[in-house]
Each structure stands twice: as structure tokens, then as C-alpha cells.
Amino acid sequence: MERDSLKKEVKNKLKNLNKKQIVHFVWLCGMRALPFFCGFKFSFWKEEDKKKHIFSIFQALDLAASFADAASFDAAHAATAAAFNNTIKLDSIILQDLDNPERSSNTKYFNPSEFYGVFWDNFQKNLQSEECAYWGKLFEQIFCNDFALDLKALQRRLNVPEEIKKQGAAAVAIYLEALEKGATRLNEARIIILGDKGAGKTCLARRLINPEAPMTDDDESTAGVNTLPWKLEQENINVRIWDFAGHTVTHAVHQFFLSERCLYIMVYDGRTEERNRLEYWLNHMRSYGGESHAMILVNKRDRHSVDININTLKERYPIEGFYTFSIKSDKAKLEDFRKKVSTYIEDNPSWEKQEIPSSYYQVKEALEDYFTKDDKENGREHITIDEFNSIAERYNVENTEELLKDLHFLGVSLWYKHMEDFGTLVLNPEWISDGVYKIINWVNEKKRHSLDLKDFNLVFKDELGRYPEEKHEFLFRLMKHYELAYETNEKKCLIIPHLLGEDRPASLPEFPVGESLMLRYRAEQPLPPNTISRFIVRHNQEIKKDKRDFLVWRYGVILKDKKENIALVREEDRTISVAVKGKTKSDYISTLRETLNDLFNSYKNKKPELQYRIERFGLIADEVEEKNPLWLSDRKIFNHYRREKPYYDDFTNQNIPMVEPVTTYNIKAENLMMGGEGNQFFEDNSFHNTSFDFHDFNISLQGNINELAQLLSEGGATQEAKGLEIIAQALEQAEKCEGKEDVKKKGITNRLRRLIDDLENKGSRLHKTVKGIKNGISVAQDIAQGYNDLAQWVGLPQVPEPFLRKNK
Numbered sequence: 054m055e056r057d058s059l060k061k062e063v064k065n066k067l068k069n070l071n072k073k074q075i076v077h078f079v080w081l082c083g084m085r086a087l088p089f090f091c092g093f094k095f096s097f098w099k100e101e102d103k104k105k106h107i108f109s110i111f112q113a114l115d116l117a118a119s120f121a122d123a124a125s126f127d128a129a130h131a132a133t134a135a136a137f138n139n140t141i142k143l144d145s146i147i148l149q150d151l152d153n154p155e156r157s158s159n160t161k162y163f164n165p166s167e168f169y170g171v172f173w174d175n176f177q178k179n180l181q182s183e184e185c186a187y188w189g190k191l192f193e194q195i196f197c198n199d200f201a202l203d204l205k206a207l208q209r210r211l212n213v214p215e216e217i218k219k220q221g222a223a224a225v226a227i228y229l230e231a232l233e234k235g236a237t238r239l240n241e242a243r244i245i246i247l248g249d250k251g252a253g254k255t256c257l258a259r260r261l262i263n264p265e266a267p268m269t270d271d272d273e274s275t276a277g278v279n280t281l282p283w284k285l286e287q288e289n290i291n292v293r294i295w296d297f298a299g300h301t302v303t304h305a306v307h308q309f310f311l312s313e314r315c316l317y318i319m320v321y322d323g324r325t326e327e328r329n330r331l332e333y334w335l336n337h338m339r340s341y342g343g344e345s346h347a348m349i350l351v352n353k354r355d356r357h358s359v360d361i362n363i364n365t366l367k368e369r370y371p372i373e374g375f376y377t378f379s380i381k382s383d384k385a386k387l388e389d390f391r392k393k394v395s396t397y398i399e400d401n402p403s404w405e406k407q408e409i410p411s412s413y414y415q416v417k418e419a420l421e422d423y424f425t426k427d428d429k430e431n432g433r434e435h436i437t438i439d440e441f442n443s444i445a446e447r448y449n450v451e452n453t454e455e456l457l458k459d460l461h462f463l464g465v466s467l468w469y470k471h472m473e474d475f476g477t478l479v480l481n482p483e484w485i486s487d488g489v490y491k492i493i494n495w496v497n498e499k500k501r502h503s504l505d506l507k508d509f510n511l512v513f514k515d516e517l518g519r520y521p522e523e524k525h526e527f528l529f530r531l532m533k534h535y536e537l538a539y540e541t542n543e544k545k546c547l548i549i550p551h552l553l554g555e556d557r558p559a560s561l562p563e564f565p566v567g568e569s570l571m572l573r574y575r576a577e578q579p580l581p582p583n584t585i586s587r588f589i590v591r592h593n594q595e596i597k598k599d600k601r602d603f604l605v606w607r608y609g610v611i612l613k614d615k616k617e618n619i620a621l622v623r624e625e626d627r628t629i630s631v632a633v634k635g636k637t638k639s640d641y642i643s644t645l646r647e648t649l650n651d652l653f654n655s656y657k658n659k660k661p662e663l664q665y666r667i668e669r670f671g672l673i674a675d676e677v678e679e680k681n682p683l684w685l686s687d688r689k690i691f692n693h694y695r696r697e698k699p700y701y702d703d704f705t706n707q708n709i710p711m712v713e714p715v716t717t718y719n720i721k722a723e724n725l726m727m728g729g730e731g732n733q734f735f736e737d738n739s740f741h742n743t744s745f746d747f748h749d750f751n752i753s754l755q756g757n758i759n760e761l762a763q764l765l766s767e768g769g770a771t772q773e774a775k776g777l778e779i780i781a782q783a784l785e786q787a788e789k790c791e792g793k794e795d796v797k798k799k800g801i802t803n804r805l806r807r808l809i810d811d812l813e814n815k816g817s818r819l820h821k822t823v824k825g826i827k828n829g830i831s832v833a834q835d836i837a838q839g840y841n842d843l844a845q846w847v848g849l850p851q852v853p854e855p856f857l858r859k860n861k
Contacts, residue, residue: 104221
């Protein structure tokens with residue numbers, strides 16, 4: 054059957070299916086296409102990303118099988134196209150699937166080994182080479198079983214902990230194979246309590262467990278983090294409550310202990326007038342906890358009422374509930390709050406359906422027994438790997454290294470493979486958090502920003518039993534691992550950027566426009582408090598030295614690479630800016646951008662907008678560049694570049710081609726920041742922006758029309774020029790339009806369409822005049838593209854694009 058005929062028949066048959074049937078069909082198409090896709094080696098992915106990408110395919114198929122009602126016709130069409138693009142004819146099979154949407158064709162028509170031939174063999178071999186033989190066997194079973202699914206096994210695959218899924222297909226395969234030998238419910242849940250110093254976090258933590266627990270003293274303050282156990286007897290869930298210090302200097306450490314699948318409780322005392330502090334903590338949660346939910350508790354201290362824009366906050370953050378009462382005196386409201394918290398945990402699918410292999414659970418129980426032998430004083434907070442291996446052997450765990458990784462990601466115990474020379478498995482994460490907090494607080498109290506390994510004896514002088522000297526280097530290296538500090542060239546000395554002085558050097562390098570490259574990241578919300586510190590840690594070997602001092606401070610750094618390029622990177626007002634000069638500045642700014650992109654991608658909240666400083670042409674007054682610099686987002690630059698459309702700068706009336714910025718800054722699809730407003734996607738090798746900024750469009754199109762009017766006037770077509778000026782004026786008036794319908798009502802699109810028709814008509818005077826003047830065709834093409842952008846936005850037919858190119 055011809056491709057177009059098949060597409061038409063598929064489209065017609067899909068109209069008779071409901072959403073659930075369409076999704077089942079999509080799933081079948083995806084399954085049938087999978088051997089073709091995996092029949093090639095995965096060389097199009099980076100080696101370190103292969104297993105994650107492979108798993109994302111498997112996960113997408115499982116989700117399609119599970120959440121059938123979420124499908125759309127577009128998804129069905131895409132999967133269908135993927136199927137019949139292959140060289141093997143799938144016509145009859147696709148149509149059979151559509152005729153019998155609840156089940157696939159009979160097994161006798163679809164033996165995978167016979168049907169796919171060498172593709173099937175390669176499919177299995179390539180999965181084996183990526184340590185994914187489990188998935189190959191699973192799909193062979195599904196294919197040979199007439200595409201029938203074991204729904205219990207499907208749910209088990211979907212409910213694998215997110216922490217394990219992030220490791221990729223091979224890790225998930227090992228985990229699932231262990232589950233098949235026996236599974237036990239993972240009865241662990243976490244509550245994270247955040248808030249400013251003195252808000253009442255520790256009091257709440259204690260009274261969640263016991264409503265009669267004593268309140269804290271006025272001078273009592275959490276130095277690092279307290280973890281408290283809370284047993285929910287009814288559901289047999291072990292809840293760990295993490296009570297974090299509110300001191301600002303410690304916030305950068307939170308990133309290593311906050312995570313997803315937690316309930317966050319924000320405690321706000323209502324005494325401070327800094328209302329944005331609540332949003333700071335909610336953003337802090339989102340940076341590390343993803344879509345975890347929050348409960349907000351205003352700890353009422355007096356009769357003063359607290360006005361919080363809770364509805365606005367609910368629009369931005371996943372807030373589970375909002376409560377106001379005194380932790381100290383409102384016993385009834387406290388009890389109600391305790392019930393709300395326990396009910397949320399008991400009913401939450403993150404904990405309700407979470408299973409782990411029975412052998413893993415037995416090892417976990419044995420490790421907890423080590424930790425809580427008699428009481429916390431006598432329990433062990435870390436053990437050797439040899440001891441761990443003995444425990445794993447006792448419960449017949451074969452892949453101990455995978456078990457170590459899984460327990461680490463689940464937060465049960467902590468193991469650092471790159472530090473295996475220490476042979477240490479940490480049973481109590483609080484041992485690390487307390488140790489790191491003590492180091493940072495000690496340095497801060499000394500009004501320093503660095504310490505030597507020998508200083509650790511002073512840091513832990515009162516707790517050498519808990520932190521003996523032989524463990525000091527382990528903590529030293531952990532500070533580097535967590536990017537909290539970097540080691541100087543004089544070995545065994547740590548610099549903690551977060552504790553550097555706040556003021557910048559007296560003089561900074563100048564970065565003249567035309568000789569420098571500049572970019573910046575602008576965020577709507579507060580930046581995670583450790584972003585610039587982590588950047589400094591990663592580039593510490595390039596920090597420039599001025600006489601005796603290194604040019605680095607808490608919020609910025611001056612760098613100098615091996616090729617003598619100079620860079621200034623600093624954080625100001627929710628913005629991180631980068632300026633670079635030197636002979637190979639394009640390469641260096643690309644390297645720095647790669648680091649910052651990686652840092653921002655490590656957070657789970659909304660990404661900042663990446664903007665580039667664009668150089669204008671000709672002699673531009675210094676005050677123009679100083680007061681009105683031209684910054685464009687990476688998406689806008691790339692969008693104009695892909696469409697071969699210059700950007701119109703309304704301030705200088707210049708059309709600026711985007712080829713040079715794309716080349717100079719080395720802007721590619723893979724280094725775009727997918728944050729800020731709007732979403733992006735690729736289709737047919739073209740870049741599209743699904744958001745439409747009418748203001749930017751309007752200014753750009755007015756500029757193009759005025760430019761063409763001027764060219765026409767100079768060419769003697771004054772009447773046509775006046776017609777264009779009228780259209781430009783209509784666009785200027787349209788600036789007050791509020792939406793698509795207003796634009797339609799004002800007839801702007803109709804006027805533009807008539808203009809395009811006149812330009813397209815080879816017999817018209819306008820067409821002949823435009824074709825006869827220099828640059829006329831180029832500007833007319835920009836106007837045609839502008840019309841198409843507007844037409845697409847308001848839902849009108851577009852003109853052939855780009856029709857004028859054919860008339861050159």
C-alpha cells in the first residue's frame with residue numbers, strides 16, 4: 054500500500070477509536086518500532102547518557118500502557134509514522150491493530166525473530182552490550198505473548214523508586230530482577246522542616262512525635278540538622294523528620310540532604326516583615342525536591358495577624374495546606390495538624406506502593422540494627438565495607454556494588470565509590486551533615502574562609518570519639534565532593550567560597566563592547582544559594598591572581614585560562630553574568646556556559662533565561678550601549694537564525710542578522726536553556742517557539758515595513774510607499790490589542806495579506822518595483838515571514854513560505 058494511502062486509512066480508522074483505544078494502538082506502534090530503533094548501536098548518544106536515554110524509551114512505553122486516557126491523536130499519528138517509515142512493510146499489521154484495538158494481531162502472524170530477522174538479533178545484542186539483557190527478555194516475552202501485558206509486573210516497573218530510575222536502564226533491570234525474587238514494602242518516609250532561625254522548627258519536629266514534648270529554650274538552636282524517628286503505627290511507616298538549621302551560612306549545604314519524595318513543612322514565625330522569606334524557602338524546596346509538596350505553618354507568637362498571599366503562592370508552588378496556630382499553646386490545632394501530616398504520608402503513592410527487593414530490605418534492617426543496637430550513643434554510625442559484604446552475603450545478595458548504590462540513592466546509607474579507599478559505609482546520614490555543618494560553622498565563627506586538614510582536630514576537639522582523626526580526611530574529601538570547597542595548590546587546605554568576603558575587588562577588568570563577549574542568566578525566583586560557589590569550585594584552577602591575592606569573592610570571580618583569556622563571572626540581583634575577552638574568547642565563554650548550564654540543570658526548579666549581549670553595527674554612541682544594551686535570549690537568537698530572519702532593533706532602527714551571534718557564541722540546539730517563558734520543540738529540522746510575543750513581533754514587522762517603504766520611496770514608488778506606511782501605523786495602533794481576537798477585529802492580518810498578495814503578483818507594479826531595488830526582495834521576504842508568524846498565532850492560513858525566494 055502506498056504511504057499516503059496508508060496514512061489516510063489509518064487516520065480514518067483512528068476517528069472511530071476512543072482515547073484509550075488510541076493509546077493502546079500508539080503503544081503497539083511503539084513496541085513494533087522498537088526493534089528497528091534498538092537494532093542500531095546507540096552511538097548517537099554520549100556513552101555516559103546511553104542507559105538513561107534507553108530507560109526513558111522503556112518508561113515511555115510503560116506509561117503509555119498504563120495511562121491510556123492521556124493520549125492524543127498527534128501522539129498516535131507520530132507513532133504510526135515511525136512504524137511505516139521502516140523498510141519492512143507493516144501495512145497489514147497496522148491496519149489489523151486498528152481493526153482490533155483492544156488486542157494485537159494473532160501470534161502466528163507476528164513471530165519477532167522471523168519477522169525482524171537481523172534487526173531482532175541486533176536488538177537483543179545491543180541491549181546486552183548496555184547491560185540491559187533483562188529488557189530484551191521482557192520485550193521478547195511480550196512480543197511472543199501476543200502483546201499481552203502482566204499488569205502486576207507493569208505496575209512494579211512504574212513504581213521503581215525515582216532515585217533508582219535516574220541511574221538508567223541497567224540499574225533498573227538489576228533492581229527489578231531482585232524484586233522478582235521477593236519484594237517487601239519500603240516503609241520509609243521523610244519530612245523536611247525548613248524555615249529561618251528561631252521560627253520554631255525544632256519545637257514542631259518534637260511535637261509531631263509527641264504533642265507533650267518540651268519546647269526549646271530561647272538559646273537552643275539547631276547547629277546543623279537533627280533527624281528524629283516517628284513511627285506511624287497504623288500503617289507501619291517509619292518517618293524520619295529532618296530538622297534543618299536556619300542559619301543563612303548553612304543553606305548551601307542543604308542541597309545534599311534535600312530530595313524528592315519528601316513532605317516539606319515550611320515554618321514561618323510571622324514576626325519578620327520579610328514576606329519574601331517564605332517564597333525563598335519554597336523555591337529552596339523546589340530546587341532540590343522537584344514536585345514534592347509543602348505544608349506551610351505560621352507559628353503564631355502573638356496577636357499580630359500575618360498577611361500572606363497564599364493564593365498567589367499556590368499558583369507557583371505545590372502547596373498541600375496552609376495552617377496558622379501556636380505550636381506552644383494551640384493543642385487542638387496541633388493535634389489536627391499532626392493528623393493531616395500522618396494522613397498525607399499514609400495515603401501518598403510515593404510511600405504507599407513503594408517496594409524494594411526482600412533481600413535489600415533484610416540488609417537495610419540489619420544495617421539499622423547496627424545503628425540502633427542499644428541506643429543512639431552505643432549504635433554505630435558507619436561500618437567497613439568488609440562488614441557490609443558479610444551482611445549482604447548472609448542474605449544472598451550477589452551484586453553488592455549495585456546494592457550499595459541503591460541504598461545510597463534511597464538515603465538508607467551513604468557510599469561514595471570514588472572514595473572507596475576509605476572503605477567506609479555511613480549508616481547515619483546525620484553523621485555527615487553534622488560533621489559538614491561543624492566545619493562550616495567553625496570556619497565562619499573564626500571569620501575565615503579556609504582551613505587546613507590539621508584544623509579538623511580543633512573543629513572536632515570535643516567530639517573526637519564521634520569524629521576520630523582517621524575520619525578527618527574522609528570528611529575533607531566529602532567537602533570537595535559536594536562542591537562546598539576546593540583544595541588549594543598548597544595541599545590539604547580547603548577554601549570555602551560561600552564564606553569569602555562579600556565585597557568585590559576595588560577594580561575589575563574592563564570588557565569593551567566589540568572586544569568582548571557577554572552572556573547572563575536571569576531568574577524570576579531567587580537563585581539557589583550555592584550556584585556561584587559551585588561554579589568557583591569547578592574553575593578554581595583558573596582564578597586570576599593579582600600580586601599576592603586571588604581575585605575571588607563570595608559572589609564572583611575573575612578567571613584566566615591557559616590561553617590568556619580573561620573572564621568575569623558574578624552574581625547580582627538574581628542574575629549571573631559572564632564577560633570574556635581574549636584571542637579565543639568564543640571557546641572560553643562556551644566552556645563557562647557549559648558549566649553554568651550543568652549547574653542549573655542539576656536543580657529541579659524552573660531554569661533561568663539565558664541571554665547574550667548583541668553587538669550593534671556602525672558607530673553607536675557610548676551612552677546608547679551603556680544605557681540601552683541589546684540583550685537577546687538564546688531562543689530568540691536561534692529562532693531568528695533558523696528562519697534566516699534578522700532581528701529588528703527598534704532603538705537604533707537596525708536589522709541585525711543572527712548568523713554572527715550564533716557563530717561567535719557557538720549557540721546550538723543542545724546548549725539552549727529550556728527555561729523562562731514558553732516551550733520549544735524541533736520538527737522537520739526547524740526550530741519553533743510555541744510562545745508568541747506580539748510586542749516584539751510588532752516592533753520587528755513595523756521596522757521591516759518602514760524599511761521597504763523607504764526603499765520604494767527612493768525607487769519612485771511613492772504611492773506604494775504611502776500604503777506601506779499606513780499599514781505600519783495600523784500595527785503601531787495595534788500595540789493596545791489584548792489578544793488574538795482584537796488583532797483580527799482591527800483587520801491587521803487582512804491588510805498584511807493583501808500586501809503579500811500584491812508582492813506575489815508578478816504583474817503588479819509593487820512586485821516589479823521591489824524586485825528592481827537593492828535589498829527589496831530580502832526585506833519583502835521578512836515581511837512575508839512576519840505575516841506567517843502572525844497568521845499562525847491568530848489561526849489563519851499562511852502564504853507559501855517563502856514564496857518570494859522562488860521569484861528571485
